[in-house]
Amino acid sequence: MDIEKLSVNLSSDDPAIGLRASLALHRLAERVEAKHVASAREMGWSWQQIGDALGVTRQSVHTKYNKESS
Amino acid sequence: MTTEPVAPEALHAWAICLQAGEEARRRGDRRTGTDHLLLALFEDPSIEAVLGVNLQQARQALASLDHEALGALGLGSGADAPPLPMRAVPKKPRIRDVAQKDRLRMAPAAKEVLEEAVKPNRRKAYVTAQQVLAQILTLQPPDPAAVLLGALGVNTSEVQRRLDAVTPES
Numbered sequence: 001m002d003i004e005k006l007s008v009n010l011s012s013d014d015p016a017i018g019l020r021a022s023l024a025l026h027r028l029a030e031r032v033e034a035k036h037v038a039s040a041r042e043m044g045w046s047w048q049q050i051g052d053a054l055g056v057t058r059q060s061v062h063t064k065y066n067k068e069s070s
Numbered sequence: 071m072t073t074e075p076v077a078p079e080a081l082h083a084w085a086i087c088l089q090a091g092e093e094a095r096r097r098g099d100r101r102t103g104t105d106h107l108l109l110a111l112f113e114d115p116s117i118e119a120v121l122g123v124n125l126q127q128a129r130q131a132l133a134s135l136d137h138e139a140l141g142a143l144g145l146g147s148g149a150d151a152p153p154l155p156m157r158a159v160p161k162k163p164r165i166r167d168v169a170q171k172d173r174l175r176m177a178p179a180a181k182e183v184l185e186e187a188v189k190p191n192r193r194k195a196y197v198t199a200q201q202v203l204a205q206i207l208t209l210q211p212p213d214p215a216a217v218l219l220g221a222l223g224v225n226t227s228e229v230q231r232r233l234d235a236v237t238p239e240s
Contacts (some may be wrong), residue, residue, distance in 0.1 A: 002157045013192070016211070016217075017138070017139055017142045018139075018142070020136075020146065020212075020217070021138040021139035021140055021142050021143045022219035023099075023139075024137075024139045024140050025140065025143070025145075025215065026098070026099070026100065027097050027098035027136065028098065028140065028145075028149060028150070028151060029098070030099070030154070031097075031098040031150075031151035031152065031154060032151045034098070034151070034154050035151045035152060037212055040109065052159070055170070059101030063171065063172060070079075
C-alpha cells in the first residue's frame, strides 16, 4: 500500500473515501465472521452456539455457512 | 439446444450474474456491484488484452482500495481476513442455479449495466463481455467499477477504441 497516499487520506473528509470505507468495513466484517464461524466449527461448536454468539437463529448461520465449512 | 446463431464467445447473462455474485461473495459483499461485474468479464479471455490487466491485478486493486479506505478510518493493514471461497458457476446456468436462496442481489447500477448491454441482442440470454464492458466504460466515479478502472490506471478511451476495433457494428 502507498504510505504517502494513506497519510493524505487520513486527514481527508472526502465522502468518496468515507463511503467506500463504510462498505469496506461491511466486507471486512463478513470475512471476519466467515473466518471465525469456520474456526468455531473446527473447534466443535454447534450451529446453535454460533447462532447464539451472532444473535441469529442456528438455521440462518447454517444456511449461510454449511456449504463452505464442509 | 442452442443452435441459433450466437457468437461463440458470447457469455450467458446469468453466468455473468452468478460469476459476479461469486466475486462479491469472495470479498464479503452482500451486493453484486458493477465492480464485481467487471471482474466476472475476465471469464472471456480476450478481456485481459482489451483492458491490459488481468483478474488477479483487478482483485488486488479492489483489495488495495479497501485497505486505503479502512486506513482512512484508522484501521491498519492488520485489519484483514482471508477472502471467502468461491463456488463454481455453470457456463449455462439453469433456473435452479439462479434461484438459489442465498443469492446476492445486484446493485441497481449493475442491473442497469447488464440490461443495457443485452438490449441490442435478439437473444437476451446471451451477451458478450465486450458489450458489458462497453456499458461499464460509460460509468463515472464514484461508481465502484469506474473507481476500479481508475485505480488500475486503465485508459477508458483507449479501451473504447480497442472495443470498437474488435466489435463490428451490428
